[in-house]
Amino acid sequence: xxxxxxxxxxxxxxxxxxxxxxxxxxxxxxxxxxxxxxxxxxxxxxxxxxxxxxxxxxxxxxxxxxxxxxxxxxxxxxxxxxxxxxxxxxxxxxxxxxxxxxxxxxxxxxxxxxxxxxxxxxxxxxxxxxxxxxxxxxxxxxxxxxxxxxxxxxxxxxxxxxxxxxxxxxxxxxxxxxxxxxxxxxxxxxx
Numbered sequence: 001x002x003x004x005x006x007x008x009x010x011x012x013x014x015x016x017x018x019x020x021x022x023x024x025x026x027x028x029x030x031x032x033x034x035x036x037x038x039x040x041x042x043x044x045x046x047x048x049x050x051x052x053x054x055x056x057x058x059x060x061x062x063x064x065x066x067x068x069x070x071x072x073x074x075x076x077x078x079x080x081x082x083x084x085x086x087x088x089x090x091x092x093x094x095x096x097x098x099x100x101x102x103x104x105x106x107x108x109x110x111x112x113x114x115x116x117x118x119x120x121x122x123x124x125x126x127x128x129x130x131x132x133x134x135x136x137x138x139x140x141x142x143x144x145x146x147x148x149x150x151x152x153x154x155x156x157x158x159x160x161x162x163x164x165x166x167x168x169x170x171x172x173x174x175x176x177x178x179x180x181x182x183x184x185x186x187x188x189x190x191x
Contacts, residue, residue: 028081028128029111033102036074037066040147041097043118050096055109055125057101066101067145080137081113084130093119097150098142113138117150117158120165136162 039061041050050058057066069077077100094116102111113124115138122133136159142149152158 029102029126031110032104033110034105036069036077036100036102038069038142038145038147039066039099039101040142043097043148043151047095047097050099051112051114055112057099062147067147073141076137077141080134081131083132083134094121117152
């Protein structure tokens with residue numbers, strides 16, 4: 001009986017570990033990677049895509065070799081990318097200036113998340129059609145790495161823009177006219 005318990009525990013542990021590995025493998029990007037690097041291009045660069053054929057970053061990046069993310073930043077990136085079904089307004093344009101690239105142990109790119117913060121759109125390889133990434137969290141990672149993220153100067157500015165797009169009723173309203181009915185004019189006479 002004593003020898004059966006350790007054997008049974010080993011089997012339970014083995015099944016549990018296999019199931020954990022299966023769950024982790026099913027999440028995006030679904031490929032093994034050794035590191036993740038962030039790339040950013042100047043906002044004025046006229047780009048239609050920043051990730052080229054073969055998952056090669058386009059020339060002209062602020063840091064041509066990319067900036068390596070810490071393990072904590074990678075985990076935050078994966079959580080931000082995994083967000084689902086959140087409505088977000090976006091524009092018709094798509095001029096990305098940012099990307100996260102996943103590399104394997106041989107430094108070959110195996111996945112990417114390409115972003116346009118200005119129009120609030122993205123694409124990825126492998127594709128994850130269900131994803132609606134948390135752009136504020138992703139911009140926060142770029143800011144921590146001292147890399148630009150579109151035309152925004154601060155994460156706060158991006159957050160406010162997204163909130164205004166989500167809740168148009170919160171937009172600044174013109175100051176009410178005082179008595180004369182014309183904005184910015186006050187009645188003479190003071191009564």
